[in-house]
Amino acid sequence: MKIAIIKLSALGDIVHASVAIQFIRKHIANAHISWFCDARFEQIARLLAGVDEVVALPLKDKKFLKSFEILRQKQGQFDIIIDLQGLLKSALVSRSLGKNIFGFDRFSAKEGLASIFYTHKYSCNYDKNIILRNLELCGYALNFSFDEKEILAKEPCFLKNSRIPSENSRIPSKKILIAPFASESSKCYAHFASVIKGAKEFAQCFLVAGSELERKKAAKLASSGATLLAPLDLAQILEFMDTCDLIIGNDSGITHLAWAQNYATITLFGNRSGARNAFATPKNLIIQATPKHEIDAFHIDKSDFCINDIDPAQIIAKAKGLCDA
Structure with missing residues (x-):
């Protein structure tokens, strides 16, 4: 057929x-x-x-x-x-x-x-x-x-077909990959610097960024104690995820890709429904902010930046729990 x-x-x-x-x-x-x-x-x-x-x-x-x-x-x-x-x-x-x-x-x-x-x-x-x-x-x-x-019980949904020639590919400690960007500004969490500062007490943090503008923003964020990865294509990102203990990010392709590969994730939601746009499991956690209005999947309020109301301490605590599991 x-x-x-x-x-x-x-x-x-x-x-x-x-x-x-x-x-x-x-x-x-x-x-x-x-x-x-x-x-x-x-x-x-x-x-x-x-x-x-x-x-x-x-x-x-x-x-x-x-x-x-x-x-x-x-x-x-x-x-x-x-x-x-x-x-x-x-x-x-x-x-x-x-x-x-x-x-x-x-x-x-x-x-x-x-x-x-x-x-x-x-x-x-x-x-x-x-x-x-x-x-x-x-x-x-x-x-x-x-x-x-x-x-x-699903199998990984994507193939991994390249290797990253990176000295950081294997480090004998907990590793967290942070995907701090998304397609819309109202989906982007503003307090990842605080998350990095708290998480670096028990893990090494890495940042992934795509466009040149994202990389400039990520370079500033890296000063909080994270390593900004060199530009990677999607296949290389899959390979790097395979070395990580946890991926934290906004409602974005990178975080969903980690879910599809059965990696542990924490996904942050604000003006969109986490229950609709992610599939929670014991190792794939959703943190949902309280939106200003009832969420309507047909009509998203892009002026609502409630995602920034999420307490960094909540993310850090959940991250430590997943890393220690």
């Missing part, structure tokens, strides 16, 4: 959907899985364990003719198409591939109009945990069910 999974972006969203692959493999023995993503996220998609083919579309670069030609060549090749994104853009990509499309209904999709392009529509509360939403839609499309205990 040839299956197309549509999850175009972004990093965290692709990570949230990644666990579905091993469930599909478990229930569909002859599955051939193609993953459609935006070209800007091709690297993380190519690290997905269990995916047979990655199809990268340069949509964010507005290369629509090239994207159309890529889709035209894939048209009619799939038995089932599953749109896990729920956007008009992803629905149009799905429809260009064929007609047997499964997606969320108009009350369940991020953009309700996307549902008019689906042949089969699944109803699921939009506020429900995103991991469960993705798995339920795949189960609906492929006629399988699952138990949440199976998520706890």
